[in-house]
Amino acid sequence: MKLKVCGMRNSVNIQSLLKVQPDYMGFIFYEKSPRYIGEELNIDLLKTFPRNVKKVGVFVNAHPDLILKTVKKYTLDMVQLHGHETPDVCRGLRSRGLTLIKAFSIEPGFNFSRLNNYKSHCDYFMFDTKGATLGGTGQSFNWEILKEYDNEKAFFLSGGVSPLHAEMITEMKGLNIHAVDINSKFEISPGLKDIDKINAFARQLRPTVQIPQM
Numbered sequence: 001m002k003l004k005v006c007g008m009r010n011s012v013n014i015q016s017l018l019k020v021q022p023d024y025m026g027f028i029f030y031e032k033s034p035r036y037i038g039e040e041l042n043i044d045l046l047k048t049f050p051r052n053v054k055k056v057g058v059f060v061n062a063h064p065d066l067i068l069k070t071v072k073k074y075t076l077d078m079v080q081l082h083g084h085e086t087p088d089v090c091r092g093l094r095s096r097g098l099t100l101i102k103a104f105s106i107e108p109g110f111n112f113s114r115l116n117n118y119k120s121h122c123d124y125f126m127f128d129t130k131g132a133t134l135g136g137t138g139q140s141f142n143w144e145i146l147k148e149y150d151n152e153k154a155f156f157l158s159g160g161v162s163p164l165h166a167e168m169i170t171e172m173k174g175l176n177i178h179a180v181d182i183n184s185k186f187e188i189s190p191g192l193k194d195i196d197k198i199n200a201f202a203r204q205l206r207p208t209v210q211i212p213q214m
């Protein structure tokens with residue numbers, strides 16, 4: 001199972017996290033988020049990333065032109081759409097060559113047939129918890145509902161994933177989980193991650209990946 005660490009912006013923190021070799025690192029381009037990249041994210045540092053750590057830009061209902069410009073400026077590999085983007089918006093962005101993750105807010109009774117209109121216009125789905133804000137709530141949803149997921153597209157499991165979930169996730173066999181997305185439950189403060197906590201979690205989740213001793 002792959003690992004995505006989201007909400008990074010501090011250069012020293014990013015360099016420390018690179019040693020853990022997450023499969024994906026996420027950067028939030030949504031001004032209302034406490035993890036908004038602001039002026040802090042160093043574009044030159046992003047250019048030095050190894051190819052096996054994919055840079056994901058997180059956007060919420062942003063204009064497609066702004067997304068395309070940002071992808072180029074920050075040399076992003078992928079885009080995560082975390083708002084109410086339509087299948088048409090996804091289709092348009094994908095036709096411009098972007099690799100897309102489309103996030104959905106899960107609540108009790110969520111109907112997975114909603115995804116049918118999106119499946120040919122994105123690369124992965126992401127399931128996050130429906131909350132008062134769009135993303136970064138630190139709340140998890142009842143993962144039992146994932147048993148109803150019958151789509152062939154693999155998904156990112158997100159929403160309040162914490163160090164305590166590692167064992168449970170490794171036991172969730174038979175679900176089409178591509179990656180686990182971690183964020184606020186691994187923070188010292190918004191946008192600043194506890195690398196030791198992430199390292200321990202990564203070792204449990206991906207026991208076969210060789211990470212140098214830290």
Ligand SMILES: O=C(O)c1ccccc1N[C@@H]1O[C@H](COP(=O)(O)O)[C@@H](O)[C@H]1O
Pocket residue numbers: 006007026028030033034035058060082128134135136137138139158159160161181182183184185
């Ligand atoms: O983290 C944010 O502030 C954020 C804001 C707006 C959209 C998405 C955001 N983050 C994404 O939400 C998931 C879940 O976060 P958490 O684990 O519940 O804190 C996170 O991994 C990001 O992909």
